[in-house]
Amino acid sequence: MIKVGIVGGTGYTGVELLRLLATHPQVQLQAVTSRKEDGMPIADMYPSLRGRVALAFSAPEKAKLTECDVIFFATPHGVAMAQTPELLAAGVKVIDLAADFRLQDTAVFEKWYKMPHSCPELLKEAVYGLPELNRAAIKDARIIGNPGCYPTTMQLGLAPLLKAGVVDAGHLIADCKSGVSGAGRKAEVAMLFSEASDNFKAYGVSGHRHSPETVEQLGKLTEQKIGLLFTPHLVPMIRGMHSTIYARLTKELDNAALQALFEDAYKNEPFVDVMPFGAHPETRSTRSSNMLRIALHRPNDGDTVVVLVVQDNLVKGSAGQAVQCMNLMFGLEETTGLMHVPVMP
Ligand SMILES: NC(=O)C1=CN([C@@H]2O[C@H](COP(=O)(O)OP(=O)(O)OC[C@H]3O[C@@H](n4cnc5c(N)ncnc54)[C@H](OP(=O)(O)O)[C@@H]3O)[C@@H](O)[C@H]2O)C=CC1
Ligand SMILES: CC(=O)N[C@@H](CCC(=O)OP(=O)(O)O)C(=O)O
Incomplete structure (x- = not known):
């Protein structure tokens, strides 16, 4: 034990x-x-x-x-x-x-x-604890820096595109929304029921501490210089995170080829679900589970790919990811204790 x-x-x-x-x-x-x-x-x-x-x-x-x-x-x-x-x-x-x-x-x-x-x-x-991109190093680590919740969605949403070199890495946009539990349990006026419920707002638009973490890690996936505009928002729900990520395609790729990039990248990943092209993932489809779901869109068949990513900020966005790392560090099956089915509705 x-x-x-x-x-x-x-x-x-x-x-x-x-x-x-x-x-x-x-x-x-x-x-x-x-x-x-x-x-x-x-x-x-x-x-x-x-x-x-x-x-x-x-x-x-x-x-x-x-x-x-x-x-x-x-x-x-x-x-x-x-x-x-x-x-x-x-x-x-x-x-x-x-x-x-x-x-x-x-x-x-x-x-x-x-x-x-x-x-x-x-x-x-110290090893960055995102198993899908860093599994081998996590297995041998003594110290894990577990990723931030927003960075987990941005990295897993962009990794297949950056690794394949098919997007302009200098102009990435991530428009992200978090439930209020993302701010923790400490008493804070902005997180009171009367302040955070029935309301919606962006924050940290001029700079949020998850940008440098994400840029540093994305930089390992491509030779291009990373440029990222990241805007977090607070949504009036308790758990859940939804990130809408925009990237401009620089190579001719049809939708099937785009989808195949993601399906290949994550085919052996127990906690990343690539949904059918054009799906609309819901945060509640991941609630209380370590699952992260991704769906791709190509508005008006143009040159922008839109990647939708959902997760539970408290599970894949933090505690679940940390247990996933522990399993790897101790030579256990990576999924041990983490196979909960999400709670819907
Ligand atoms: N909430 C989320 O969705 C995510 C959070 N994180 C990160 O995880 C960490 C924990 O977040 P969260 O659980 O939300 O935070 P909370 O504010 O809900 O909890 C913080 C905990 O730390 C304890 N604590 C506070 N100060 C100290 C201290 N100086 N020494 C020892 N214990 C202390 C508190 O207990 P007590 O005061 O009784 O000691 C409490 O148990 C944070 O760094 C956060 O940024 C990362 C990803 C997602
Ligand atoms: C809704 C909300 O306030 N979310 C937190 C993110 C918490 C987290 O994951 O970040 P760290 O571990 O880097 O602090 C925030 O934006 O500060």
Whole structure:
């Protein structure tokens, strides 16, 4: 059994990890931290876990994290990097759901996250945790920088086009929408019911920290220089993410050939569903599951390909992807504990 610890178990990705790991056949939950709820039984806070998780939250300083095989950090940016050197020295693997280990360039991290990086020497070793594009490296990793939710949709939506060299990589557009749980469980006025429901708005239009992460990773797929316009929006739903991605074709390709590019790229991927050409994927078709669905369109048979991508931000967009990485790091079948059917309606 893999001994697992979770730092930040009271938050939305923390409880999602708990939901997935509670039924994972190879996992034993050892420690789940909360600074505010030290001693509280986890199932008292989350009754969905009654009868499934017997542990109580413990304060981070009391939790015996170095006795675990792997620690998931479901915490704000900056928490994982402070503890990772000590954990690695004790032989513990680290999967950070925040951004401490996503970017390779320390200066880029410090610019976007507005804090110094406390262990920049580990950025070279850290592996970007997107299994569909980085599986071999994940298997051997000690530190995973789990991707952001928006970047997961943008990369999986664009990878087949960039790898095949059939689009202008300098002028990519991603118009993305997230449910409110993407902002986490912390109290914030903009996320109150009366503020976020019955409302729709863009944010971060002049620059969002998921742009540098996405550009860095997309740059590995092509010789062209990446130019990306990324606009996130907040939609009044709890879970779910919908990204509409536009790319200009630079090669003559009919719709069947375009579709074949995606079907070939993802034919062996258990968590990427390429829907029929022209389909309209719905966020709810992925709800509570690790599935990401993609559909292609070619408006007016012109030279723009539109890629629609949906996922659950809390599963493939964070906790599910992190468990997928853990399975790879410990030599398990990648799908272990992750084959839930989405919840519809
Ligand atoms: N929500 C989403 O859809 C996604 C989130 N992410 C990333 O995952 C991470 C977690 O997100 P999310 O679950 O939404 O966040 P939440 O705000 O819901 O939860 C944060 C958790 O971290 C704990 N925490 C906060 N500060 C510290 C600290 N200094 N030391 C130890 N624990 C701390 C909190 O518990 P307590 O205060 O009791 O200690 C809480 O359990 C973030 O970095 C986020 O950017 C990534 C992809 C998608
Ligand atoms: C709706 C909403 O607010 N979403 C978050 C994305 C959360 C996430 O995945 O990002 P990080 O892990 O990089 O913080 C945001 O835009 O900040």
